Amino acid sequence: MSETPEDRLAALGVELPELPSALANYLPILRAGEMLYLSGQLPRRADGSFVYVGKLGGGVSLDDGVLAARMCAVNIISLLKATVGELSRVERVVKLGVFVASVPEFVEQPVVANGASDLVGEVFGERGAHARTAVGVVSLPGDACVEIDATVLVKP
Amino acid sequence: MSETPEDRLAALGVELPELPSALANYLPILRAGEMLYLSGQLPRRADGSFVYVGKLGGGVSLDDGVLAARMCAVNIISLLKATVGELSRVERVVKLGVFVASVPEFVEQPVVANGASDLVGEVFGERGAHARTAVGVVSLPGDACVEIDATVLVKP
């Protein structure tokens, strides 16, 4: 298949945003050997503002949580693109860590996390099939409803 | 010592279950180079149902939390066995990430996590001595009381 991840992004109508600037004194993405380590990404607009603030089971609906997770994944892909140039240089999305701001009664974190996993799978195909950990956290930076970090293997 | 991890599992009376199916569109275990990355495992029965639902400090007793963590470790070992064949091919259990569903007042996450760490140590011996992070989370998928992920090095 000659279709690239960039082609699939375009077919999905996903536009990669300007990279969100880091909220503090750390790096959004870092390479060590052939592994890329991405800092936790939030559902932020290019202007730095958050969308979908609040908690799942509280002010944020399940549908909006899924969209927020997808937006985190878009930011992850955007960081990867800026780092490796062509997304076909991604050998494997290894792991996503999905932190869902939740009220104690909310237990559908996997549904929220699928918003990110689905997009990663659609864009990277088999190379996007990843390990994942999804948990409910009590609060997130800036009252974001989801935060997702990633570990990604690149081609030598 | 010629005793294998499988021998030690048998001596402990631990039977490896059918692999739990993934709750969503991700992989339960993935290899990148010589490292295995395991998705967060829950205390689920082979039929997919959860045991020990609820929170530590809430409806789940400390003893049941320890048993739940041990059950997560059994699922981890089961995934390893299915992936590497002989468990003696595990070079080192590198890290466990232990997420304990907790009420705000519960602060004995290390006791719960020991349910997993003890079993891993008993089964893998020195190769089972691992780094660990244990935290209290507000809620987990399916109202599980513990979720544990793992990073494991295999022999070349």
Added chain:
Amino acid sequence: MSETPEDRLAALGVELPELPSALANYLPILRAGEMLYLSGQLPRRADGSFVYVGKLGGGVSLDDGVLAARMCAVNIISLLKATVGELSRVERVVKLGVFVASVPEFVEQPVVANGASDLVGEVFGERGAHARTAVGVVSLPGDACVEIDATVLVKP
């Protein structure tokens, strides 16, 4: 620049404590290949007691949260020093995982995490620029207000 990380620690007036003993049956630090994996570190004194207990947004002030995160980073550096001898053998601090015990309304986890990130940057310079994930958790071992784990690359 011939100044070593040890020089910078001294200039900052930071004294590395005795290593905190593990709270349970796991290792505080472990090497796999050229990567060091550090267990979650807590703001503990050398005698094992905790400082800054409680939650951000609850009994712990933002300033004390920052100091607690810095104390976690001191423990991380202490473990690194004990493992690699000269801190100049650290090739790169790859990632910090920062877990802040928070009430649901507290959303300034990045400010707290900077207590650790700032010290790591001051001590290791460019080799200290790291990826980071900061989240709010409902409770931590021993009622600690911050827990931080780390992944660190060493020179071959």
